[in-house]
Each structure stands twice: as structure tokens, then as C-alpha cells.
Amino acid sequence: MIEVKNVTKEFISPKKYPGLKGAIKGLFSNEKEKKLAVDDISFSIKKGEIVGYIGSNGAGKSTTIKMMTGILTPTKGECLINGVNPSKERKKNAQNIGVVFGQRTQLWWDLPLSESFTILKEIYNVGDEEYKERMEFLNRVLELEEFWTRPVRNLSLGQRMRADLGAALIHNPKVLYLDEPTIGLDLVVKDNIRSAIREINEKYQTTVILTTHDIGDIEELCSRIIIIDDGRKIYDGSLSNLKEQYGTMRKVSMEVRNVEEVVSLDLAESLSVPKNTYRITADLEQSSVMVSFDKNELQVSDIIAQFMKKTDVRDIKIQETELSEIVKEIYNHGI
Numbered sequence: 001m002i003e004v005k006n007v008t009k010e011f012i013s014p015k016k017y018p019g020l021k022g023a024i025k026g027l028f029s030n031e032k033e034k035k036l037a038v039d040d041i042s043f044s045i046k047k048g049e050i051v052g053y054i055g056s057n058g059a060g061k062s063t064t065i066k067m068m069t070g071i072l073t074p075t076k077g078e079c080l081i082n083g084v085n086p087s088k089e090r091k092k093n094a095q096n097i098g099v100v101f102g103q104r105t106q107l108w109w110d111l112p113l114s115e116s117f118t119i120l121k122e123i124y125n126v127g128d129e130e131y132k133e134r135m136e137f138l139n140r141v142l143e144l145e146e147f148w149t150r151p152v153r154n155l156s157l158g159q160r161m162r163a164d165l166g167a168a169l170i171h172n173p174k175v176l177y178l179d180e181p182t183i184g185l186d187l188v189v190k191d192n193i194r195s196a197i198r199e200i201n202e203k204y205q206t207t208v209i210l211t212t213h214d215i216g217d218i219e220e221l222c223s224r225i226i227i228i229d230d231g232r233k234i235y236d237g238s239l240s241n242l243k244e245q246y247g248t249m250r251k252v253s254m255e256v257r258n259v260e261e262v263v264s265l266d267l268a269e270s271l272s273v274p275k276n277t278y279r280i281t282a283d284l285e286q287s288s289v290m291v292s293f294d295k296n297e298l299q300v301s302d303i304i305a306q307f308m309k310k311t312d313v314r315d316i317k318i319q320e321t322e323l324s325e326i327v328k329e330i331y332n333h334g335i
């Protein structure tokens with residue numbers, strides 16, 4: 001459904017100089033600054049996939065989405081969306097895609113929501129029967145009726161986002177681009193938006209590309225993620241694989257009778273592993289100790305056994321590394 005082939009986007013902007021003097025100098029200077037926002041990225045996405053497109057601020061996510069939607073033309077390479085080159089055939093492409101930019105609305109600010117939808121129906125040439133059926137579905141999953149006659153400017157952020165998502169889906173697009181669709185939403189609305197996306201994907205086999213800084217979106221919706229860093233693709237694969245590859249740290253916390261007796265336990269010696277493969281921290285108030293360890297080096301059963309030799313262990317909790325920690329690590333240090 002989506003083919004992105006060696007796509008590069010270079011922005012050229014007038015060079016800026018600091019300060020007021022600089023601003024004046026800038027007016028008369030011809031110097032240009034180049035910024036490689038997207039650097040030779042390729043991937044393909046099959047019909048019906050939900051792919052998370054993630055990366056730190058300024059990594060090039062929105063720029064890629066803009067090239068896939070036809071808003072920007074790649075400097076090099078090409079995108080094919082359902083066989084259409086979006087920057088060459090913008091109109092044809094528009095029929096195939098729906099877009100939600102969480103940061104701003106695509107709806108008419110002063111019109112009642114119902115009017116916006118009527119206009120979109122005409123723009124996309126959606127037949128009456130089809131429109132009726134689609135609206136029934138959208139009303140059920142997004143509950144638009146609640147604010148159907150209100151002007152968009154009077155909607156709350158969560159209502160506006162539901163409206164935007166609905167508007168992007170009126171013509172039943174094959175591909176849905178969501179750029180931070182849950183930004184600023186409370187947990188309940190986030191959850192609603194996520195279930196709506198899931199349901200739309202299941203019912204219509206809509207292909208979804210989602211950029212987000214909310215790891216919850218990724219965990220709940222995406223089986224595959226693409227990570228970009230400084231314009232380059234650094235990971236493309238399943239979420240479970242990423243966790244497997246990078247989430248080798250585990251945590252086990254134990255509630256014990258006597259914390260002091262075990263807090264300085266030397267696991268390195270008793271289990272003959274290097275010292276840097278684990279770390280013990282204690283919480284005296286809670287009478288608990290926590291061991292973070294590398295699961296490739298140490299087994300949780302061995303660790304617990306060592307603790308049990310020294311004191312009574314009342315309760316044990318084993319935690320996996322959170323995906324958010326893995327992602328933070330990758331954003332900070334790369335792969």
C-alpha cells in the first residue's frame with residue numbers, strides 16, 4: 001500500500017545571524033543554510049498494517065508524513081501511496097488518504113461541525129447512501145452527535161480531535177496518517193481515540209501510520225514500529241523484537257524482613273558474574289529491596305535464592321523494562 005523509496009528532504013533556508021545586528025545582516029546576505037530533515041529513508045507498508053513512526057523532536061517524522069501526503073515534494077527519491085505519487089497527483093492521492101495533524105485542526109473554525117462534514121462530503125464526492133452509513137459508524141465510535149451543531153472553535157480539545165479524526169475518514173480512505181493524534185488528551189479520551197482507530201482498522205482494513213510521543217499509543221495499537229533519528233531510519237521491526245533486543249534489563253523487588261542484611265549482598269561473587277550486571281537499591285521504609293539486572297547474565301531464580309539465604313522474603317515482584325525506558329535509551333544513545 002505504501003512504498004517509500006530512498007526519500008530525502010533537504011530544507012534550504014536563509015542563514016540566520018544572532019541579535020538585531022544579525023537580523024539586519026541576514027536581510028542583505030545571500031547565505032543559505034541546508035538542513036537534511038529526512039535522509040534516504042525507505043520502507044514499505046502493507047494494507048491493513050498499523051505502523052508507529054517514532055523518533056525524538058525534530059527527527060523528521062512530520063516531514064516524512066508531509067511527503068507521503070503530498071504537502072511536500074521529496075528532494076530525492078519517491079513515495080508511492082496505493083500506486084500514486086502524492087506530490088505529482090495530489091488530487092488522486094487525496095481520495096486515498098485521510099490525515100489528522102493533532103497540533104492543528106483541518107476543520108473550518110467558525111462553522112458548525114455538521115457544516116464542515118457536509119462540505120467534506122461534497123469535496124470528496126461521497127454518495128448519500130455511503131455518507132449515511134459512514135456517519136452512523138463514525139457517530140458510534142467517536143460520539144460526534146454530542147457536539148454536532150457546535151462551531152469547531154467552541155469544542156474542547158478532545159472533542160475537536162474526535163471531530164478531526166471523523167472528518168479524515170468521511171471518504172473511507174485506504175491510508176490514514178495520524179500525526180500525534182492523542183496529544184494533550186486525558187486518559188479517557190485517549191482511550192476512546194485508540195479504540196476508534198483500532199475499530200476503523202479492523203472494519204475497513206485501513207492502513208494507519210501513526211506518529212506519537214505517547215508510548216501507550218504504540219503499545220496499544222502498533223505491532224510494527226519504525227524509529228527515525230536525525231532523519232535516518234534506525235529501526236524497523238516488531239515491538240516485541242525491539243523489547244527482546246534492547247529490553248534486557250529486568251527488575252525484581254522483594255519485601256524482606258531485614259533490609260540491612262541484604263542490601264550489600266555481593267551477587268557478583270556468589271553468582272560469579274561481573275559487578276556491572278546488576279544493581280541493588282533499598283527502601284528502608286517499605287522494607288523492600290530492588291535488584292535491576294541484565295537478564296542475559298543473571299537468572300531471577302538465582303537472585304531470589306541468594307536473598308532467601310540471608311533473610312525472609314515475604315513478597316516478590318518481577319518487572320519487565322518499560323518500553324518507554326527502552327525508547328528513551330534509544331533516543332539518547334541511538335541503537
Ligand SMILES: Nc1ncnc2c1ncn2[C@@H]1O[C@H](COP(=O)(O)OP(=O)(O)OP(=O)(O)O)[C@@H](O)[C@H]1O
Pocket residue numbers: 011012013035036037055056057058059060061062063064
Ligand atoms: N519548512 C521547513 N524549513 C526548514 N526546516 C524545516 C522545515 N520543516 C521542518 N524543518 C526542520 O526539519 C527537521 C525535522 O522536522 P520535523 O517537523 O519533521 O520533526 P518531527 O520528527 O516531526 O519532530 P516533532 O516530534 O517535534 O514533531 C527539524 O530540524 C525542523 O526544524
Ligand SMILES: [Mg+2]
Pocket residue numbers: 061062063179
Ligand atoms: Mg512532528
